[in-house]
Amino acid sequence: MNNQESQQLPESRLSELTLLYQFSNTMLSTIRLNKLIHLILTAITTSSSNLFERAFLFLRNEKSNVLQGMLAVNRQYSGDLEIVGTSDVLESRWDIGDEIIARQRSTELCLKVRLTRVEIDSGCPLVKQIINDRSLCHSDASQCLKCTACNFIRPLCNGSFAAVPLVSRDNTIGMIVVDNPDSRREISSNHIHFLQLFANQAGMAIENSILYNRIQDANLSLKDARERLLHGERLAAIGEMAANVAHELKNPLITIGGFAGRLLKMTPDGTQEHNYAGTIVSEVGRLEKMLAEILAFSSKPSSCFTLCNLEEIIKDCFSNCATTFEDHNIKTSLTVDLPSIAVLGDAHQLKQVFLNLILNSCDAMPEGGDLNITVEKNDTDKRTVIITVLDSGGGIPKDMLPQIFNPFFTTKTHGTGLGLAIVNRIVINHFGSIDAKNGDKGTIFTITLPLVEHKVPHHQL
Ligand SMILES: Nc1ncnc2c1ncn2[C@@H]1O[C@H](COP(=O)(O)OP(=O)(O)O)[C@@H](O)[C@H]1O
Ligand SMILES: [Mg+2]
Numbered sequence: 001m002n003n004q005e006s007q008q009l010p011e012s013r014l015s016e017l018t019l020l021y022q023f024s025n026t027m028l029s030t031i032r033l034n035k036l037i038h039l040i041l042t043a044i045t046t047s048s049s050n051l052f053e054r055a056f057l058f059l060r061n062e063k064s065n066v067l068q069g070m071l072a073v074n075r076q077y078s079g080d081l082e083i084v085g086t087s088d089v090l091e092s093r094w095d096i097g098d099e100i101i102a103r104q105r106s107t108e109l110c111l112k113v114r115l116t117r118v119e120i121d122s123g124c125p126l127v128k129q130i131i132n133d134r135s136l137c138h139s140d141a142s143q144c145l146k147c148t149a150c151n152f153i154r155p156l157c158n159g160s161f162a163a164v165p166l167v168s169r170d171n172t173i174g175m176i177v178v179d180n181p182d183s184r185r186e187i188s189s190n191h192i193h194f195l196q197l198f199a200n201q202a203g204m205a206i207e208n209s210i211l212y213n214r215i216q217d218a219n220l221s222l223k224d225a226r227e228r229l230l231h232g233e234r235l236a237a238i239g240e241m242a243a244n245v246a247h248e249l250k251n252p253l254i255t256i257g258g259f260a261g262r263l264l265k266m267t268p269d270g271t272q273e274h275n276y277a278g279t280i281v282s283e284v285g286r287l288e289k290m291l292a293e294i295l296a297f298s299s300k301p302s303s304c305f306t307l308c309n310l311e312e313i314i315k316d317c318f319s320n321c322a323t324t325f326e327d328h329n330i331k332t333s334l335t336v337d338l339p340s341i342a343v344l345g346d347a348h349q350l351k352q353v354f355l356n357l358i359l360n361s362c363d364a365m366p367e368g369g370d371l372n373i374t375v376e377k378n379d380t381d382k383r384t385v386i387i388t389v390l391d392s393g394g395g396i397p398k399d400m401l402p403q404i405f406n407p408f409f410t411t412k413t414h415g416t417g418l419g420l421a422i423v424n425r426i427v428i429n430h431f432g433s434i435d436a437k438n439g440d441k442g443t444i445f446t447i448t449l450p451l452v453e454h455k456v457p458h459h460q461l
Contacts, residue, residue, distance in 0.1 A: 016194045019049055022083075023198065025093040027205035031212050038101050039094055040202045041073040042081055044178065044195065051191055052178035056113055056156060059166075059174035059206070060120065060131065067127060067174065069116035072109045072156075075182070079103075109156075118152045126153060126163060130175045136164045136196055138187065153177065162187045164199040168207035176202070243298035246291045253291070257284035286414055293418040296352070297407065303346040303429060307452060310375050310387065311336045313347060317354045321362070329368030330361075337376035341385055342452045349426045356419040357389045357445050363412065364393025364442065378448065384432075389445040395438035404436060 023043060030036045041055040054074040058067045081094040104110060118124060120131055125147060129137050139160045147154075153161065161179035165172045176199050180187065260280035267274040314334055318325075325332055343350075354373075361371050369392035378384040396404060403409045405424045410417030427434045432449040 033209040037071050042078045045073050045075050045078040053180040056177040065120045067118045069113035072113040077104050130165045131172045134165045138162050162192050164196050166203035168203040239298045246294040293416045297418045307342045308345045308347045332371045335374040343449045345430045353423045356423050361391035384448050385451050387447045392441035395443050
């Protein structure tokens, strides 16, 4: 623009153009959506621009198809925009302090606007005109204030107002409403025209800011996913290493255990040598058990699903643990509601489940106690069976309950913390679930497994 032309422009036109120019500079350097909307409304309500006395901004939520109130600013709270950058007015941009933002946000009017939500398809003629038809609206023309169905704009402004769409590319992303409630001054067509130009830029700026935030969110979740993947890979590598080490240790351990067993038999009872050999035998047994658990946890389970009779599996476990029950003075009981209950599963893995639970209960009752297992049909879901393992071992401290199924969580000096992790994995592989809680005297583990639908003849189980 040369000097001669600028002299021909009226003062007000020049200041509007400057405002638009400064706004586009501002837009390029403001990415935070929150700040941007404060800048937009402050620019058009501030006394230096002398355009409107009050402004409201609504954004469209595409998912819910609702117009949502974001901000309202009136001149009293708009303050003056800080001009930052160079002294050249065309290269400068605006800024707004956090204090003013907080002040604008806390006004009663702003709180009211932020609670406003209008469904775009609600039939409101104003919303239709702005959002769907994308044309500006001057309240005198639209008869909006007379609309009896209105519960949207009338509670906010009770005089004449103007509204323009916020458009970005082919999308209407919201709208700006302005009015002059203090002076009751009519909104001039020049000002409305300026508002439309301004809203076009504002729409693009808001859309850019939303896109930028979306990219940033996507970036963060990508980074998070990458870290989790790396962590998972690292854990998998550690698991593989543990499995290899466990495998390598197994053979020499069997040899050591074998020779220690021979020494035990060769040395007379009561001698020191006999006691040493005894210690080696029992420690080797403990290590073998630990290695077996590590191998069971780290190897990929290969399941062989057949029809399994739960009663037989549990009885089998009881007979395997008979000496432990005797040694620990533990009384056991097994109650089976329906003897022909059958689940489709891997018998070996299901046995592992009950053995682990039974041995944990034994560990919890070193001075003796009761262990009761029940198998019954689920009354609430007839397609499943519920197995409860109940002991009188004092239970699990409440704060530990959420952790007991985590691998390596143990409270025992010689525990691996893998028993319940293995149990959990097997139950999940059988499309079931497991839960632990404290009863009156001890812990209750409840396992739910899907039942085989049809009745299975006994000889097939
Ligand atoms: N029946 C139970 N009574 C009390 N605590 C239990 C019982 N079963 C499991 N726990 C607790 O859960 C922890 C984890 O069990 P588990 O995964 O089998 O590992 P580990 O037996 O090697 O410690 C145990 O260390 C114990 O603290
Ligand atoms: Mg255990």
